[in-house]
Amino acid sequence: MAITAALVKELRERTGAGMMECKKALVETGGDIDSAIELMRKTGLAKADKKAGRTAAEGLIAFKASDDGKQAVMVEVNCETDFVTKGDDFINFANSVAETALKQQPADIDALLAAPIAGGDSVADTTKALIAKIGENMNVRRFVSRSTDGVLGFYLHGGRIGVLVELKGGDEALARDIAMHIAASNPACVSEADVPAEMIEKEKEIFAAQAAESGKPPEIVEKMVGGRIKKFLKEVTLLG
Numbered sequence: 001m002a003i004t005a006a007l008v009k010e011l012r013e014r015t016g017a018g019m020m021e022c023k024k025a026l027v028e029t030g031g032d033i034d035s036a037i038e039l040m041r042k043t044g045l046a047k048a049d050k051k052a053g054r055t056a057a058e059g060l061i062a063f064k065a066s067d068d069g070k071q072a073v074m075v076e077v078n079c080e081t082d083f084v085t086k087g088d089d090f091i092n093f094a095n096s097v098a099e100t101a102l103k104q105q106p107a108d109i110d111a112l113l114a115a116p117i118a119g120g121d122s123v124a125d126t127t128k129a130l131i132a133k134i135g136e137n138m139n140v141r142r143f144v145s146r147s148t149d150g151v152l153g154f155y156l157h158g159g160r161i162g163v164l165v166e167l168k169g170g171d172e173a174l175a176r177d178i179a180m181h182i183a184a185s186n187p188a189c190v191s192e193a194d195v196p197a198e199m200i201e202k203e204k205e206i207f208a209a210q211a212a213e214s215g216k217p218p219e220i221v222e223k224m225v226g227g228r229i230k231k232f233l234k235e236v237t238l239l240g
Contacts, residue, residue: 001031061162062098155179216239
């Protein structure tokens with residue numbers, strides 16, 4: 001069977017692969033598109049496995065919520081370059097993974113990777129197929145899921161910072177404002193009571209050493225350390 005330009009074009013549209021790769025697959029399968037797709041999928045997944053060891057340091061955070069606003073998930077999906085994060089394929093994939101997490105409510109990341117994504121394949125297999133198509137290593141790194149009788153608020157900043165807030169009382173506007181504040185200030189704890197004692201002691205040691213360099217009397221140094229600890233607790237707590 002002759003390998004026509006129309007056949008190559010159709011295979012490219014169905015697989016997203018390059019022209020020469022499509023033509024080669026069609027030649028090897030005698031012009032049978034379905035067989036060519038199967039062959040390319042096999043070779044594509046093999047390429048994906050080779051790329052799996054490369055660092056995926058870029059990525060996106062995708063958010064999905066139920067219609068009633070009582071359930072929500074955030075998913076972090078990584079790739080190798082910032083360029084890929086701006087592509088429709090990667091963005092749509094991240095959103096589909098978030099949608100899957102919302103619908104399936106997996107217990108952990110392994111359960112999410114095994115869950116069926118829109119279209120039928122698992123998240124893990126869909127990830128491999130996208131690696132083969134785009135040519136970069138990718139992974140679904142982590143997710144967070146919340147269900148509540150209260151209020152959920154969220155904020156995404158540039159697809160890189162994501163905050164999901166659960167409130168008892170208040171409304172969605174307040175929850176979103178708090179989420180925005182968290183994105184900007186990145187507090188380590190909700191309140192002073194949540195700050196680990198060892199963290200406070202470590203800061204005290206550092207501040208005491210710095211204050212001692214001033215040569216001031218011990219009682220003044222103690223006050224200086226106390227003031228710095230108060231400032232520190234304000235900086236690392238949401239309610240500070």
